[in-house]
Amino acid sequence: MGQELNPPNPSPDTASLVKRLAGPSTTKAGLAKDQSEINRIIAEASKGSKFYDNEKRKDKELTERINKILKQRDDARQGVDISQIEKSTDHTLDQLESHRDLSQVIVHVDMDAFYANVELLHNPELKGKPFGVGAGVLSTASYDARKYGVRSGMPGFIAKKLCPELILVNINFTRYQEMSDKVMDIFRRYDPNMLAAGCDEGYLNITAYCEEHNLDPQACVQEMRAFVHKETNLTVSAGIAPNKNKPNGQFYLPFDRESIKSFMQDLPIRRIPGVGRVNERLLDAIGIKTCGDIYTHRATLSLMDKQFGLQFLLRIHLGIASNVVEPGKREERKIASAKVHFRTFSTLSDRQQILNKLEEVAAELEDDTERNGWTGKTVTLKYKLNTYQVYTRAKSFDRWISTKKDDLLAVCHHLWQYHLLLLVFLIFIIYRSARNFCQAILCQLG
DNA sequence: GCGGATCAC
DNA sequence: TATGGTGATCCGC
Ligand SMILES: Nc1ccn([C@H]2C[C@H](O)[C@@H](COP(=O)(O)OP(=O)(O)OP(=O)(O)O)O2)c(=O)n1
Ligand SMILES: [Mg+2]
Numbered sequence: 001m002g003q004e005l006n007p008p009n010p011s012p013d014t015a016s017l018v019k020r021l022a023g024p025s026t027t028k029a030g031l032a033k034d035q036s037e038i039n040r041i042i043a044e045a046s047k048g049s050k051f052y053d054n055e056k057r058k059d060k061e062l063t064e065r066i067n068k069i070l071k072q073r074d075d076a077r078q079g080v081d082i083s084q085i086e087k088s089t090d091h092t093l094d095q096l097e098s099h100r101d102l103s104q105v106i107v108h109v110d111m112d113a114f115y116a117n118v119e120l121l122h123n124p125e126l127k128g129k130p131f132g133v134g135a136g137v138l139s140t141a142s143y144d145a146r147k148y149g150v151r152s153g154m155p156g157f158i159a160k161k162l163c164p165e166l167i168l169v170n171i172n173f174t175r176y177q178e179m180s181d182k183v184m185d186i187f188r189r190y191d192p193n194m195l196a197a198g199c200d201e202g203y204l205n206i207t208a209y210c211e212e213h214n215l216d217p218q219a220c221v222q223e224m225r226a227f228v229h230k231e232t233n234l235t236v237s238a239g240i241a242p243n244k245n246k247p248n249g250q251f252y253l254p255f256d257r258e259s260i261k262s263f264m265q266d267l268p269i270r271r272i273p274g275v276g277r278v279n280e281r282l283l284d285a286i287g288i289k290t291c292g293d294i295y296t297h298r299a300t301l302s303l304m305d306k307q308f309g310l311q312f313l314l315r316i317h318l319g320i321a322s323n324v325v326e327p328g329k330r331e332e333r334k335i336a337s338a339k340v341h342f343r344t345f346s347t348l349s350d351r352q353q354i355l356n357k358l359e360e361v362a363a364e365l366e367d368d369t370e371r372n373g374w375t376g377k378t379v380t381l382k383y384k385l386n387t388y389q390v391y392t393r394a395k396s397f398d399r400w401i402s403t404k405k406d407d408l409l410a411v412c413h414h415l416w417q418y419h420l421l422l423l424v425f426l427i428f429i430i431y432r433s434a435r436n437f438c439q440a441i442l443c444q445l446g
Numbered sequence: 447g448c449g450g451a452t453c454a455c
Numbered sequence: 456t457a458t459g460g461t462g463a464t465c466c467g468c
Binding site: 023045046049050051052055134135136137138139153154155156157158306388 | 456
């Protein structure tokens with residue numbers, strides 16, 4: 001009874017929801033030290049919106065999923081010989097360890113605040129000021145803005161709350177692509193097989209270059225970074241290690257087993273590429289926060305290989321990753337995306353109006369595909385409701401799709417399940433046989 | 447093949 | 456007032 005006299009706040013945000021609302025890129029360099037106050041402001045600003053409700057729904061679903069996994073874990077551990085399982089995973093670890101290859105010098109290079117620093121070249125007055133790139137949602141933020149908690153993926157109006165003097169700069173993709181080409185060319189001098197990962201980073205194997213030029217890795221990377229700065233006025237960070245697992249920022253990881261193990265020991269699991277917000281929570285639920293914790297819970301992970309991926313995590317624990325660097329798949333994948341924005345006074349709730357919009361998108365798609373002579377065998381219709389719930393509906397054909405407007409419209413009309421209150425429509429035509437893409441049209445409603 | 451979920455940048 | 460674009464992969468069905 002006594003407890004009921006002190007009811008909790010009405011629907012307080014759970015820690016997990018507050019964290020979810022903060023967005024995916026909360027581990028970026030240059031962010032403020034105290035994120036809890038920042039996260040509170042973000043949650044406050046989000047409250048009451050449809051977006052917030054949707055995040056809350058997803059958070060609840062994830063909590064249920066976690067509870068299910070915990071139950072599975074408890075069931076799986078019943079009546080099995082844990083020490084036997086641990087022995088078996090130890091054997092796997094020994095196997096992995098025996099194949100550890102420290103012979104290759106891998107460097108990961110990543111441009112600093114890429115879009116922001118390119119904008120700085122065009123507008124030097126921004127120097128030293130907090131600014132973000134992008135309208136609506138920020139693609140990135142200058143380091144001066146990050147101090148306030150402003151970061152990638154954050155909507156502009158919330159960023160302004162965190163930093164009222166924040167300047168918003170429009171996005172100019174062609175500029176970034178130009179600079180990207182320049183930078184990549186420099187990287188390729190050091191490894192012609194470089195793997196470009198996105199437009200601002202790359203993985204290089206500089207073993208051969210160091211040998212030929214009689215350079216040690218540190219000197220080699222310093223030289224490369226100096227070249228980038230000289231030729232582009234942009235700065236770049238690098239991590240040098242025996243494989244492609246990127247350390248944060250600029251870093252040299254000594255090439256011996258002990259150094260690597262101690263580096264991994266306290267590294268938060270979230271820093272590993274492939275472990276995002278969701279997997280971070282799942283792993284946290286079974287007691288894993290750092291790469292070192294993987295070993296402690298190896299029996300559970302072994303029993304729940306399906307859910308967590310034992311091999312993936314064991315390799316992470318040891319700090320063993322691929323040290324083969326190859327350029328990405330060569331397949332041409334031209335994307336000419338056309339975009340149409342419509343603004344109406346409210347979301348569309350009338351079938352005929354929606355069909356009219358769909359027809360506009362189909363017409364745009366016909367136009368683009370005709371112009372470029374492309375087609376495919378799958379049509380995908382994707383739409384977002386004003387609740388932020390997303391649906392995709394697809395249909396594949398044995399023959400090439402007619403990209404005539406009316407044919408596309410007929411297919412999409414069929415795929416659209418008469419949901420109302422739409423925010424966004426997208427149509428894709430996918431060319432799958434060569435695992436190739438595509439064409440996308442976006443139609444913004446409401 | 448389909449649809450949802452997750453992740454990276 | 457208001458929460459992105461693009462591309463990829465994986466899993467369960
Ligand atoms: N959610 C995101 C993340 C990134 N980007 C774009 C803008 C970035 O400038 C570029 C490179 O991404 P990075 O993750 O490397 O971020 P930055 O280069 O901006 O900053 P950092 O100095 O942390 O590398 O990709 C984006 O559009 N949306
Ligand atoms: Mg970068």
